Amino acid sequence: MAPRSYNKKQKRAMMQNSSKEEPVVSHPPMPWFGMDIGGTLCKLVYFEPKDVTPDEALEEKETLKNIRKYLTKNSAYGKTGHRDTHLQMDDVYIRGRRGTLHFIRFPTSEMDNFLTLARNKGMATLVSTVCATGGGAYKFEQNFKKEVNMRLHKYDELDSLVKGILYVEMNNPHECYYWANLSDDKLCEKREFDFKDPYPFLLVNIGSGVSVLAVYGPNNYKRVSGTRLLYMDSSLGGGTFLGLCSLLTGCNSFDEAIELATIGDNTRVDKLVKDIYGGDYERFYLPGDLVASSFGQMITRERCMRARREDLARATLVTITNNIGSIARMCAQNEKINNLVFVGNFLRVNPIAMKLLARAMDYWSHGTIQPVFLEHEGYFGAVGCLLEIDDS
Numbered sequence: 384m385a386p387r388s389y390n391k392k393q394k395r396a397m398m399q400n401s402s403k404e405e406p407v408v409s410h411p412p413m414p415w416f417g418m419d420i421g422g423t424l425c426k427l428v429y430f431e432p433k434d435v436t437p438d439e440a441l442e443e444k445e446t447l448k449n450i451r452k453y454l455t456k457n458s459a460y461g462k463t464g465h466r467d468t469h470l471q472m473d474d475v476y477i478r479g480r481r482g483t484l485h486f487i488r489f490p491t492s493e494m495d496n497f498l499t500l501a502r503n504k505g506m507a508t509l510v511s512t513v514c515a516t517g518g519g520a521y522k523f524e525q526n527f528k529k530e531v532n533m534r535l536h537k538y539d540e541l542d543s544l545v546k547g548i549l550y551v552e553m554n555n556p557h558e559c560y561y562w563a564n565l566s567d568d569k570l571c572e573k574r575e576f577d578f579k580d581p582y583p584f585l586l587v588n589i590g591s592g593v594s595v596l597a598v599y600g601p602n603n604y605k606r607v608s609g610t611r612l613l614y615m616d617s618s619l620g621g622g623t624f625l626g627l628c629s630l631l632t633g634c635n636s637f638d639e640a641i642e643l644a645t646i647g648d649n650t651r652v653d654k655l656v657k658d659i660y661g662g663d664y665e666r667f668y669l670p671g672d673l674v675a676s677s678f679g680q681m682i683t684r685e686r687c688m689r690a691r692r693e694d695l696a697r698a699t700l701v702t703i704t705n706n707i708g709s710i711a712r713m714c715a716q717n718e719k720i721n722n723l724v725f726v727g728n729f730l731r732v733n734p735i736a737m738k739l740l741a742r743a744m745d746y747w748s749h750g751t752i753q754p755v756f757l758e759h760e761g762y763f764g765a766v767g768c769l770l771e772i773d774d775s
């Protein structure tokens with residue numbers, strides 16, 4: 384991956400030309416939404432046109448004005464909706480219009496409340512079709528029709544994911560980063576990464592579950608694996624972490640689980656090689672600090688009593704992350720791909736997992752694999768399907 388050699392404007396033009404074969408047509412300032420209704424979170428990306436002509440402004444319906452104001456003036460919606468203001472992208476072009484992308488999320492379990500809110504805001508009178516992806520685009524299709532009289536234009540979630548990544552990366556020069564100085568926690572820091580010439584790359588999407596894709600070009604990828612390698616294997620993902628952590632610690636949210644894990648110590652829960660050998664297992668180069676058995680200390684009452692909630696959260700995070708990491712590495716080896724990109728909301732506010740993944744890749748590849756992470760983590764599917772917007 385070499386230094387960036389073309390500027391933002393050139394890339395934007397390239398993207399507009401490459402995203403569709405037909406010429407770019409200018410669309411009226413409708414509410415433009417892309418929705419990715421996932422297993423845990425619903426991601427809503429809203430494009431707010433900023434190049435509205437005086438005539439268009441005069442014609443703009445009151446309902447549309449109100450919805451725009453509601454979405455862009457608030458950063459919290461009800462009890463569970465959030466706008467990630469730090470991710471907002473200004474001055475971007477979609478289908479010939481200039482505007483701002485807003486990034487909003489809420490738990491998929493709150494879909495009923497979302498539809499009620501959308502109905503109360505007059506959405507039913509405004510748009511007839513919304514671009515949607517993710518499993519929920521299928522699961523909730525009838526609810527959208529019934530509650531807000533909206534038809535969902537459904538797009539495949541993995542097509543949308545790849546498309547969204549390429550678009551966001553082209554429009555945000557600070558999108559990609561890696562973790563530098565992995566061996567020293569005090570010096571370990573995020574550094575910008577140049578995504579030029581990325582192909583082929585292995586894309587690991589850690590959402591509720593995990594999908595691993597080998598991406599060979601903008602329109603050329605295959606789904607290589609999940610975390611389930613054999614038919615009856617178990618599937619691990621962000622949902623597994625949150626589910627287990629909730630059971631073990633009684634935490635009430637992902638953010639709380641990560642806060643606990645941040646101050647926890649997994650060595651009070653896991654059994655290390657040195658807990659078994661008293662030091663390294665030298666003959667087979669197994670260092671004493673290596674985890675020999677995740678949660679292996681939790682077999683005596685005394686150790687269980689000593690483990691704090693935060694230790695259990697940390698051990699859960701380490702166990703799940705390392706398993707995902709080793710499957711990603713195996714896929715990279717099988718596919719003979721050295722560029723790895725990790726995305727998905729499991730990585731939200733989660734530097735512990737990112738550093739663990741980076742360290743694991745670095746260790747196993749003898750320093751040849753340096754995984755890349757993206758700022759817009761879990762929003763790419765929603766962006767990708769928003770790019771599909773057409774006149775319907």
Ligand SMILES: Nc1ncnc2c1ncn2[C@@H]1O[C@H](COP(=O)(O)OP(=O)(O)O)[C@@H](O)[C@H]1O
Nearest residue numbers: 421422423424590591621622637727728729761
């Ligand atoms: N606010 C949050 N609420 C629930 N899970 C979250 C949150 N933020 C991050 N996560 C993590 O992200 C995962 C969901 O990631 P996401 O990419 O949105 O997948 P999905 O499309 O399956 O919903 C959860 O399983 C959890 O590990």
Ligand SMILES: CC(C)(COP(=O)(O)O)[C@@H](O)C(=O)NCCC(=O)O
Nearest residue numbers: 421422590591592593609610611618
């Ligand atoms: C079914 C899914 C594509 C849904 O995507 P998600 O909502 O988890 O982002 C994903 O959870 C997945 O690929 N699960 C893994 C299944 C397997 O291990 O093969």
